[in-house]
Amino acid sequence: MPVDELDTRILRLLIEQPRTSVREYARLLGVARGTLQARLDRLERDGVITGTGPTLSPAALGHPVLAFVHVEVTQGHLDEVGEALARVPEIVEAFSITGGGDMMTRVVARDAMHLEDVIQRLIQVPGVVRTRTEVALRERVPHRMLPLVEAVGRAARAR
Incomplete structure (x- = not known):
């Protein structure tokens, strides 16, 4: 409905x-x-x-570093890699994607050295071919749903 x-x-x-x-x-x-x-x-x-x-703040929990880690996976091993990534507490989200890589993860860390340790753990997961990391500098648009809800409401009124 x-x-x-x-x-x-x-x-x-x-x-x-x-x-x-x-x-x-x-x-x-x-x-x-x-x-x-x-x-x-x-x-x-x-x-x-x-x-x-x-909604919890990783930064307030002592993990102010946010990085997006693209993970390239050996063909046929996406499910196994996803299950392994789910066991890494610093990975707060992971998606299978199209484009430059097979998975995109959102990783939080205490500092740069901790981020490197997390990435080293990812590289050791069987089926992970390579990773590419992008560190977030500043949040420009926080996670939000209200603008989408409002757009859906306008479309419902127009129907």
Whole structure:
């Protein structure tokens, strides 16, 4: 089922006021609590809402260095390499990609030496051919979903 205008209003509230109760969301939206809960359940079931936990800062956890590491993988070993990368705690995300490499990882580290240690561990993973690392200097656009939610809402209103 596509996301409609009420869904986008719900998502906006979840983003802007994540610690509010379902009862308060229903009051703010002017809908019955049961209606809101049914919408939330559907949005979760459909995979639109994928979590409700806090967003954590790697820097505040002592890992201020952020790098994107491209990983070239021996053909046929993508799954095995992905499983091995999932065991490295400093890898906070990994994606299989097209283009210059087979996987892209987001790696956090305490400092440059720690980043080098993490990269050395990656190179030792069976099936990893080579890596290429790009260190992030400054975040220019933080992770965000509200502009996308607003665009979806505008499209829903236009339908």
